[in-house]
Amino acid sequence: MLIREYSPRDIEWVLWIERACFPENQQYNATTFHSLHVKDPNLFIVAEYQGVIIGYAVGERWGDVGRIVSIAVHPSYQGRGIGSKLLEALEEKMLTRGVKTVRLEVGVSNTPAINLYLKHGYEPINIIEGYYGEENALVMAKRIKD
Ligand SMILES: CC(C)(COP(=O)(O)OP(=O)(O)OC[C@H]1O[C@@H](n2cnc3c(N)ncnc32)[C@H](O)[C@@H]1OP(=O)(O)O)[C@@H](O)C(=O)NCCC(=O)NCCS
Numbered sequence: 053m054l055i056r057e058y059s060p061r062d063i064e065w066v067l068w069i070e071r072a073c074f075p076e077n078q079q080y081n082a083t084t085f086h087s088l089h090v091k092d093p094n095l096f097i098v099a100e101y102q103g104v105i106i107g108y109a110v111g112e113r114w115g116d117v118g119r120i121v122s123i124a125v126h127p128s129y130q131g132r133g134i135g136s137k138l139l140e141a142l143e144e145k146m147l148t149r150g151v152k153t154v155r156l157e158v159g160v161s162n163t164p165a166i167n168l169y170l171k172h173g174y175e176p177i178n179i180i181e182g183y184y185g186e187e188n189a190l191v192m193a194k195r196i197k198d
Contacts, residue, residue, distance in 0.1 A: 053134065055141045058089055058096035058108065065105030066098070073124040078184060080122065088112065088121060094145050099125070099134050109138040111146060111154075118151035118196075123165075135168050143172075143196055152197045157189040166190065 058066070063082055070079045080088075088110050089096045095118070099107040107125035111118055120142065125134045146154060157180065158165045174192040183189030 053106075053137070054100045055097055055137060056100060057094060058098050058110070060086070060089065062098055062105050062108075066108050069105065069108060069124050069126045072126050085110070092149075094149065095142065097138060097141055097145065099138055101129070107134045107138055109142040111142050113146065113149055113151055116150055116152040118146040118149075118154045120154060120156040123168075130164075135164075136172070139168065139172055143194075147196055153193055153195050155191065155193045157183060157191055159184050160188045160190050166192075169194075 063085060066085055067082060085096075092112050095111040095113060097109050098105045106129040107123075109123040110121045112121055113119070120139075123135060123138055123142070125138070143154060154174075156169065156174070158169065160166075160179070169192050172194070174194045176190055177193050178191040180189040180191060
């Protein structure tokens with residue numbers, strides 16, 4: 053499996069993963085992915101296996117604060133360590149861009165994702181009510197550089 057930077061030609065794969073992983077009202081569209089890519093090209097990465105894009109992670113940055121915008125692995129490939137690899141690779145990219153703290157929001161009922169972040173040292177810092185419509189968001193953060 054190869055982790056590499058996203059290229060615009062990957063968009064159909066990324067949308068395929070998006071549709072498989074998120075309810076319709078939480079899916080990003082091609083325009084949003086394009087904007088995220090233009091804003092921070094190095095902070096959009098994909099996992100490729102045998103020519104198929106099976107996961108992606110995308111972040112953004114303001115100064116030394118990074119934010120994980122989204123991370124997803126196609127359900128057929130979940131539970132094999134790919135989410136962890138994408139998260140570690142995105143943190144590395146953020147480090148090279150001068151990020152010291154990484155933040156993210158995750159649905160309070162999204163146990164797989166919360167466990168992934170806890171396993172990688174993220175700590176819960178806040179709750180945002182109604183962030184995903186009915187569902188609240190847990191805000192988590194991790195210091196990646198002193
Ligand atoms: C969250 C997600 C990216 C994890 O990807 P993954 O490749 O399956 O994760 P990994 O195999 O690397 O697992 C890493 C850790 O995540 C946690 N985890 C993953 N799947 C889990 C599950 N079904 N239940 C509980 N914890 C889980 C575990 O802590 C796991 O570590 P372990 O294997 O030592 O127990 C994946 O479940 C996904 O795409 N979910 C849908 C999209 C989504 O909700 N993204 C998060 C948006 S904030």
